[in-house]
Amino acid sequence: MEFETLLLEVEGPRATLRFNRPEKKNAMNPRMHLDMNLALDQIEAEPDVKVLVITGTGNSFSAGMDLEECFLQPYEDPQLFYRTNLVALKWFQRLKAFPIVTIAQVNGYAFGGGFEVTGLCDLAIAAENVKFGLSEINFGIFPAGGATWAVTHNMPRKQALHYILTGDTLTGREAEQYGLVNRAVPAEDLEAEVDKLVGKIINKNPVTLRLAKEVYEGTTMMDLPRAIDYDQAKLWELARLTSDEWINVALKQFEKRSYQPGLATYKRPEAADDAQRSA
Structure with a gap:
């Protein structure tokens, strides 16, 4: 199956899923939310897959929600607004409880929903120079849809509240220090480091x-x-x-x-x- 906003590759015990809206820094729009549910269905139906790697195309992991398509455009229709954003909550919950091992390969900007996906995955490796952020406070709301849960369950309280309340960004190296990712490595080593981790997992029962x-x-x-x-x-x-x-x-x-x-x-x-x- 082909997807409008994602690229999916299944190679034996490994599935690789790429957010694929590089012109929008892989921001998550309603179509991507629908595609994610379909992609997770397809991966879960593959009997040999043991690991799912999630990453992004271009220079971003994901800039988070598409603010125009998810919030501004459906706002005047309460039912549409609710349906549009409920789909996102469903696949976020599915990812957290997914039956195979999930790894975030954070290759670039990870804001809002991208920050959340990093926190929801079982394991995460990031490039040292990537930027993470919870910028919701900068446009008048707090991180919602599970984003606050993701930061509070991966980072110490003082650091979590700092980024929630200020909107400051943190690097991949700082994300490693605070527990959001397992490791931060030079960008040129990112794929090899993830491959090494996948290699350890696929031999397990x-x-x-x-x-x-x-x-x-x-x-x-x-x-x-x-x-x-x-x-x-x-x-x-x-x-x-x-x-x-x-x-x-x-x-x-x-x-x-x-x-x-x-x-x-x-x-x-x-x-x-x-x-x-x-x-």
């Missing part, structure tokens, strides 16, 4: 990756006894869905000293991959 995300999200607001009960239930789920691969394959290989878990990943049998795809 896809069911384990999904359940590891679910356990993390599910236990963040639990006390320790409830968290242990929850993760034990998920371990039983993992065992059932993978035929105890962690015991029957991974630890059997460790028993033969064919790999060291602290340094490498066990070799997964193709038969297990085929069985999981057909499940």
